[in-house]
Amino acid sequence: MTGAGLLNFGFEFVEIFAFIVLATVGLAVIFGMMGIINLAHGEFILVGAYATTFTFAAGLPLPLAMLTGVVLTAVYGLVLERLIVRHLYGRLLDSMVVTWGISLVMIQLTRIVFGNTAPGIGIPFGQLPIVDGPVYYLVLAAVAVGVLGGLYALFMWTEFGIRARATMQDEATARSMGVDTDRMYMSTFAVGSGLAGLAGALYAPVMTVTPEYGTGFLVEAFVAVVVGGASVLVGTVLASGLLGTVNAAVTNVAGTFMGQVAMLIAAIVAIRLMPDGITGVLADWRENRGESQ
Amino acid sequence: MGNSSAFWLGLAVAVAVLAALPALFGLYAAEVGAVFLAYALLGMSLAFIWGYCGILSFGQVAFFGVAGYAFGIIAINATTLTGLTLALLASIAVSTAFAAALGYFMFYGGVRDVYVTILTLVVALVLYTFMGQTAGGEWSVGDARLGGFNGMSGVPDLAVGIGSTGVEIGLLGHYYVTLGALVVTYLGLRALVNSQFGYAMIATREDEDRTAMFGYDTTFIKLVVFTIGGAIAGLGGVLFTTQNNYVDPSVFGITAAALPVVWASVGGRTSLIGTVGAALAIQFVDYRLALSGSEWALVVIGSLLVFVVLVMPEGIAPRLHEYVLESREDADSSPVPPDPPAAAEEVSD
Numbered sequence: 001m002t003g004a005g006l007l008n009f010g011f012e013f014v015e016i017f018a019f020i021v022l023a024t025v026g027l028a029v030i031f032g033m034m035g036i037i038n039l040a041h042g043e044f045i046l047v048g049a050y051a052t053t054f055t056f057a058a059g060l061p062l063p064l065a066m067l068t069g070v071v072l073t074a075v076y077g078l079v080l081e082r083l084i085v086r087h088l089y090g091r092l093l094d095s096m097v098v099t100w101g102i103s104l105v106m107i108q109l110t111r112i113v114f115g116n117t118a119p120g121i122g123i124p125f126g127q128l129p130i131v132d133g134p135v136y137y138l139v140l141a142a143v144a145v146g147v148l149g150g151l152y153a154l155f156m157w158t159e160f161g162i163r164a165r166a167t168m169q170d171e172a173t174a175r176s177m178g179v180d181t182d183r184m185y186m187s188t189f190a191v192g193s194g195l196a197g198l199a200g201a202l203y204a205p206v207m208t209v210t211p212e213y214g215t216g217f218l219v220e221a222f223v224a225v226v227v228g229g230a231s232v233l234v235g236t237v238l239a240s241g242l243l244g245t246v247n248a249a250v251t252n253v254a255g256t257f258m259g260q261v262a263m264l265i266a267a268i269v270a271i272r273l274m275p276d277g278i279t280g281v282l283a284d285w286r287e288n289r290g291e292s293q
Numbered sequence: 294m295g296n297s298s299a300f301w302l303g304l305a306v307a308v309a310v311l312a313a314l315p316a317l318f319g320l321y322a323a324e325v326g327a328v329f330l331a332y333a334l335l336g337m338s339l340a341f342i343w344g345y346c347g348i349l350s351f352g353q354v355a356f357f358g359v360a361g362y363a364f365g366i367i368a369i370n371a372t373t374l375t376g377l378t379l380a381l382l383a384s385i386a387v388s389t390a391f392a393a394a395l396g397y398f399m400f401y402g403g404v405r406d407v408y409v410t411i412l413t414l415v416v417a418l419v420l421y422t423f424m425g426q427t428a429g430g431e432w433s434v435g436d437a438r439l440g441g442f443n444g445m446s447g448v449p450d451l452a453v454g455i456g457s458t459g460v461e462i463g464l465l466g467h468y469y470v471t472l473g474a475l476v477v478t479y480l481g482l483r484a485l486v487n488s489q490f491g492y493a494m495i496a497t498r499e500d501e502d503r504t505a506m507f508g509y510d511t512t513f514i515k516l517v518v519f520t521i522g523g524a525i526a527g528l529g530g531v532l533f534t535t536q537n538n539y540v541d542p543s544v545f546g547i548t549a550a551a552l553p554v555v556w557a558s559v560g561g562r563t564s565l566i567g568t569v570g571a572a573l574a575i576q577f578v579d580y581r582l583a584l585s586g587s588e589w590a591l592v593v594i595g596s597l598l599v600f601v602v603l604v605m606p607e608g609i610a611p612r613l614h615e616y617v618l619e620s621r622e623d624a625d626s627s628p629v630p631p632d633p634p635a636a637a638e639e640v641s642d
Contacts, residue, residue, distance in 0.1 A: 104595030275403035
């Protein structure tokens with residue numbers, strides 16, 4: 001492979017990796033911490049995108065508009081959690097069905113209220129030299145890495161993180177130790193929603209914003225969560241790395257669509273080999289190592 | 294309820310009313326009604342695998358649509374009577390084989406519960422993307438052009454026969470064929486869930502590990518159930534496509550994929566009749582709303598789904614069934630109300 005070819009592959013990988021990470025991380029936080037698969041994930045992304053485009057069109061600078069998108073989505077998630085989702089903890093399948101109902105309502109309401117199109121945002125920062133692509137994708141990748149680092153810090157180093165992980169591991173014990181688990185669920189859901197909103201906000205300049213905008217993230221997000229397994233950070237990173245590599249390699253040779261197909265085949269093979277996801281294999285490996293020591 | 298004379302009488306009345314619809318409301322009602330009945334088959338396929346075996350598939354539309362496309366491809370290339378008969382059989386075979394392959398991969402791969410749900414949904418969404426990008430001329434099989442988002446048009450009507458002897462099924466005939474298929478499938482599934490195999494299915498739903506301990510091959514049971522579900526969804530898909538003479542990628546879309554889940558959840562997934570009723574009722578309301586130019590149908594359907602799952606998670610029909618049982622017990626006023634046998638209650642309709 002020539003130097004330019006390698007560079008192109010590298011750029012392709014960075015672009016796809018960032019997309020998978022950002023699309024997945026909100027879903028993964030809610031699934032990993034609370035055991036709820038949010039079928040309305042795409043519509044949370046939609047809220048972030050619409051809030052961004054409309055505040056930007058109203059004259060807010062882009063970073064502020066994106067921040068508005070994140071905050072609004074987090075608040076929106078909080079309201080939904082209080083009204084509906086909190087009745088569904090421990091009822092995994094019901095929660096999927098209900099959030100799907102929410103998704104249907106939201107797509108259609110968006111269409112009724114805002115019509116089929118939203119104002120566009122130009123891609124900021126211009127084009128890269130050598131490889132054919134906008135600088136903005138590198139910014140997205142940096143944000144993706146930043147989000148992963150931030151989540152690691154949040155869950156490992158802060159008081160909130162310890163309480164949240166305690167709630168996830170053993171709710172009854174955590175509550176008897178004085179953790180307000182109800183509130184932990186609420187804030188974790190808000191964090192997950194905010195991250196979904198971030199994905200929507202960041203990709204608003206790159207993808208056309210329509211009522212079906214969120215659906216464009218779903219395949220990658222669901223596949224990465226399934227391949228990654230229950231552990232939020234490790235699973236998301238490894239799954240995004242694996243799927244991103246396959247996708248980028250095939251996209252480079254055979255085009256975007258075949259890249260997506262190859263990624264799915266890789267995902268199905270991965271699930272066939274590791275039914276509990278990558279983190280399931282890691283957990284087994286750790287257990288075995290513990291036994292042999 | 295499932296075996297009482299009142300139940301059979303009710304079923305007979307319901308079928309008679311459905312059969313009389315074209316006579317009462319004209320040919321147009323038959324045209325629209327046949328689509329609803331094909332949807333009811335799709336809904337029943339989900340109620341069967343979810344309600345009776347605990348496999349929640351969000352991708353039943355994948356089999357529905359694949360069978361529709363398969364019929365279109367074969368039928369457009371072979372418009373003779375023999376060809377159309379073969380197309381009918383082959384397209385159901387294709388959806389059955391597709392379900393068997395997917396099921397084999399999932400169940401023998403140890404994929405369970407929620408992962409099955411997500412994988413089936415992803416399969417449907419990928420088919421949506423795939424069919425959407427087939428607009429170019431290179432995407433054609435013989436004379437059949439897949440047509441991308443514009444869909445595949447010019448699919449012939451259903452016909453059965455060999456050589457020159459046989460019948461082409463027209464508009465009215467198609468309605469009765471679909472109704473017949475629905476009734477026969479319902480009776481067949483009823484017999485199946487009340488058989489030994491049906492008990493094994495329900496045991497698998499209730500506790501898979503324990504059932505496996507008793508010596509049942511639960512993986513195989515799930516595979517068989519999933520495959521049957523795929524075949525029924527495929528049958529619905531063929532009848533849907535031949536009614537419209539058209540199929541497009543939206544049958545695989547996220548909204549279409551949600552509908553079977555709505556019917557089964559609202560009607561009651563453990564009740565085949567309930568799901569059929571919900572499918573007919575919801576699609577009728579959807580149709581009326583669309584006809585009056587309203588855009589609110591999906592909002593209503595989605596809200597209904599949220600409401601029903603929150604208020605009565607088991608669905609409307611099982612809840613009604615309970616009320617009927619309770620009121621009957623009160624009326625009997627027997628000193629010791631007989632405990633309804635649990636297993637019989639699970640499978641009854």
